[in-house]
Amino acid sequence: xxxxxNIQTPAYVADIAAISKNMEKAKRIKKETEIKLLLxxxxxxxxxxxxxxxxxxDGTTASGLYEARLGATHFGGEEQGKEVHTYSPAYTEDxxxxxxxxxxxxxxNSIHQLQKFAPLVRAARKNAVIGLRVNPRLPLxxxxxxxxxxxxCSRFGVQKEELTDGVLAQIDLLHIHxxxxxxxxxxxxxxxxxxxxxxxxxxxxxxLNLGGGHFYTHKDYDIPRLINALKKLKREFAGTVTxxxxxxxxxxxxxxxxxxxxxxxxxxxxxxxxxxxSTHMPDVLEVPYTPEIVGAEIVEQGKASxxxxxxxxxxxxxxxxxxxxxxxxxxxxxxQKLIFTDMMQYSFVKNTTFNxxxxxxxxxxxxxxxxxxxxxxxxxxxxxxLGA
Numbered sequence: 369x370x371x372x373x374n375i376q377t378p379a380y381v382a383d384i385a386a387i388s389k390n391m392e393k394a395k396r397i398k399k400e401t402e403i404k405l406l407l408x409x410x411x412x413x414x415x416x417x418x419x420x421x422x423x424x425x426d427g428t429t430a431s432g433l434y435e436a437r438l439g440a441t442h443f444g445g446e447e448q449g450k451e452v453h454t455y456s457p458a459y460t461e462d463x464x465x466x467x468x469x470x471x472x473x474x475x476x477n478s479i480h481q482l483q484k485f486a487p488l489v490r491a492a493r494k495n496a497v498i499g500l501r502v503n504p505r506l507p508l509x510x511x512x513x514x515x516x517x518x519x520x521c522s523r524f525g526v527q528k529e530e531l532t533d534g535v536l537a538q539i540d541l542l543h544i545h546x547x548x549x550x551x552x553x554x555x556x557x558x559x560x561x562x563x564x565x566x567x568x569x570x571x572x573x574x575x576l577n578l579g580g581g582h583f584y585t586h587k588d589y590d591i592p593r594l595i596n597a598l599k600k601l602k603r604e605f606a607g608t609v610t611x612x613x614x615x616x617x618x619x620x621x622x623x624x625x626x627x628x629x630x631x632x633x634x635x636x637x638x639x640x641x642x643x644x645x646s647t648h649m650p651d652v653l654e655v656p657y658t659p660e661i662v663g664a665e666i667v668e669q670g671k672a673s674x675x676x677x678x679x680x681x682x683x684x685x686x687x688x689x690x691x692x693x694x695x696x697x698x699x700x701x702x703x704q705k706l707i708f709t710d711m712m713q714y715s716f717v718k719n720t721t722f723n724x725x726x727x728x729x730x731x732x733x734x735x736x737x738x739x740x741x742x743x744x745x746x747x748x749x750x751x752x753x754l755g756a
Contacts, residue, residue, distance in 0.1 A: 406611070503517065506518055583619070648716075686722075
């Protein structure tokens with residue numbers, strides 16, 4: 369960790385030792401249940417880290433063409449024994465044809481899209497697996513309605529009543545993604561719900577994908593409870609069972625390192641960083657939440673006037689670009705490095721160049737303590753996104 373105090377910032381840094389510990393938990397789940405585990409690249413997609421995950425996970429899952437291509441190219445496609453699954457709320461024919469170059473598992477979101485494109489998929493890939501997303505109507509997401517697939521008027525998935533014999537005859541797989549950072553109790557509820565409420569459908573398909581959001585690496589997640597629920601399901605369902613977490617695979621698996629650029633000595637002291645909530649940590653504002661910092665304590669809003677307490681803000685012109693309020697062990701100094709934890713999930717995959725703010729470096733902290741910068745972004749990355 370000391371090495372990170374000397375690096376150029378801002379920088380996202382993947383901690384290989386921490387990610388390897390997560391992979392050990394994944395190995396246990398796979399070994400004891402014989403299910404498949406995929407990496408959801410919508411939550412984490414750093415190809416430099418894929419070699420440290422490839423030996424454990426069975427492939428990747430994508431939300432569109434570019435993620436499918438990334439997974440097949442850098443994690444491994446079917447020729448390397450890895451699967452690439454793709455789900456999208458809707459496809460165009462041209463995009464789907466391109467996706468089929470990389471992905472052998474295609475999931476549809478509606479009966480209309482299934483009937484329109486299933487013949488194309490069958491013709492393009494002899495052994496393609498066709499899936500259909502189902503809304504289980506089981507609200508379990510607690511952190512935000514933004515992330516609840518079972519919320520009222522959800523645009524995700526068909527209803528149970530639409531799974532007629534005719535529809536089931538056209539598909540190989542049911543896809544039920546219904547969780548977001550849920551613990552084992554909710555994983556169990558979902559699995560038992562699918563096992564009982566969709567028993568009629570499970571008899572007529574060969575594959576079941578129970579989605580992501582199973583937060584199996586969280587300190588409070590009861591892995592044996594998940595294993596027991598999966599074993600119970602597999603006693604009744606002989607087909608392939610798949611989970612596709614994104615965040616869980618990299619939970620607490622890395623950092624965003626930032627530098628204090630200025631300190632404004634108001635009654636409530638404000639530190640301006642070269643890292644931004646708006647551009648570099650979008651979930652801080654979107655969820656919202658306050659990220660942890662090594663060596664600091666999160667303080668309730670309105671108590672920033674206490675000694676060694678600071679409001680941390682980003683270097684953009686957006687008034688609300690505020691990361692949070694923190695109390696430090698010592699007064700902050702200009703030039704000091706701050707290390708935000710748990711910054712691999714949904715961070716750099718969602719960042720922006722708003723205001724022309726530079727994108728942070730991508731780096732790796734190896735298990736022997738060596739820091740490796742993988743990618744540095746420049747003006748061309750900013751200008752290219754604007755058509756320059």
